[in-house]
Amino acid sequence: KKPTELADVASIIKSIYSATLLSGKVALVTGGSRGIGKAIALAYGALGAKVIVNYAGNAQAAEATVNEIVRNGGLATCVKFDVSDFNLVQETVKSLEKEHGNIEILVNNAGVSRDNLFVKFKEDEWDNTLDTNLKGAFNCSRALAMSMMRKRAGKIINISSVVGLTGNAGQSAYAASKAGVIGLTKALALELAGRNVQINAIAPGYISTDMTGALNQDVLAKIIEKIPMEKVGDPIEVAKAAVFLASSSSSYITGQTLAVDGGMTMH
Numbered sequence: 001k002k003p004t005e006l007a008d009v010a011s012i013i014k015s016i017y018s019a020t021l022l023s024g025k026v027a028l029v030t031g032g033s034r035g036i037g038k039a040i041a042l043a044y045g046a047l048g049a050k051v052i053v054n055y056a057g058n059a060q061a062a063e064a065t066v067n068e069i070v071r072n073g074g075l076a077t078c079v080k081f082d083v084s085d086f087n088l089v090q091e092t093v094k095s096l097e098k099e100h101g102n103i104e105i106l107v108n109n110a111g112v113s114r115d116n117l118f119v120k121f122k123e124d125e126w127d128n129t130l131d132t133n134l135k136g137a138f139n140c141s142r143a144l145a146m147s148m149m150r151k152r153a154g155k156i157i158n159i160s161s162v163v164g165l166t167g168n169a170g171q172s173a174y175a176a177s178k179a180g181v182i183g184l185t186k187a188l189a190l191e192l193a194g195r196n197v198q199i200n201a202i203a204p205g206y207i208s209t210d211m212t213g214a215l216n217q218d219v220l221a222k223i224i225e226k227i228p229m230e231k232v233g234d235p236i237e238v239a240k241a242a243v244f245l246a247s248s249s250s251s252y253i254t255g256q257t258l259a260v261d262g263g264m265t266m267h
């Protein structure tokens with residue numbers, strides 16, 4: 001089955017959730033230019049949030065996400081920054097809050113996957129993966145935690161991976177970064193729970209995006225054999241969970257990791 005056309009995300013999401021579910025909220029979605037982040041940005045935009053779409057270099061894709069949100073009657077803007085750069089993130093987020101108001105929803109989605117056999121792993125592959133996937137989540141959360149605490153309102157959603165729960169041969173850095181994201185989620189949830197700031201993670205299974213698109217049919221067939229629901233996931237299926245965790249539907253949930261994986265992992 002082909003993934004949902006991104007042009008259809010808004011209408012599907014609106015058929016499930018109230019179109020005003022996230023009205024008045026400002027959401028920052030890192031890596032919102034493509035794949036899972038794009039579906040989340042489109043879903044939030046369809047439900048009334050003002051969406052700030054972050055990207056690393058792909059301005060055209062980021063602008064396309066913004067245009068799609070606006071075409072559906074939503075509010076959005078895009079901003080380029082590298083989530084792994086601590087100082088840049090702090091400065092950029094500060095100026096974004098000045099311009100758009102308090103950011104109450106942060107989705108730490110930007111991620112890369114540098115795969116290699118462990119004995120062949122290069123230092124820069126390790127650093128790049130950890131810096132983007134784990135330090136990136138730290139940098140963005142650090143930039144917003146104080147203002148969320150002061151406002152006593154905030155939702156941080158960290159996109160981990162099933163690989164962070166189970167490990168995966170050839171993905172030591174990626175698995176370590178994604179397991180780290182779950183640890184960060186729990187520790188931060190404990191620190192901020194008393195201030196009404198909730199931090200949860202989503203662990204997607206195999207989702208059809210650019211990141212996974214390069215696999216050949218044989219590899220894909222082997223992956224599908226391991227998925228109880230016998231199909232790969234669609235970015236919109238992760239977006240649905242990200243809407244739940246960003247909204248008041250999840251008002252008493254913090255520190256959790258929600259697997260969106262067709263039953264691949266049960267923990």
Ligand code: NDP
Pocket residue numbers: 030031032033034035036037054055056057058059061081082083084109110111112113132133159160161162203204205206207208209210211212
């Ligand atoms: P894609 O490769 O399709 O998109 C990656 C996104 O991250 C792009 O928007 C890219 O921006 C952005 N990005 C990458 N590096 C940086 C950076 N340093 N700073 C800011 N933005 C950056 O990925 P997916 O949509 O597949 O994955 C999204 C998240 O979901 C990742 O964290 C991934 O690990 C996780 N995930 C994905 C799974 C899957 O099966 N696809 C499974 C489990 C987890 P640009 O467009 O500018 O390059």
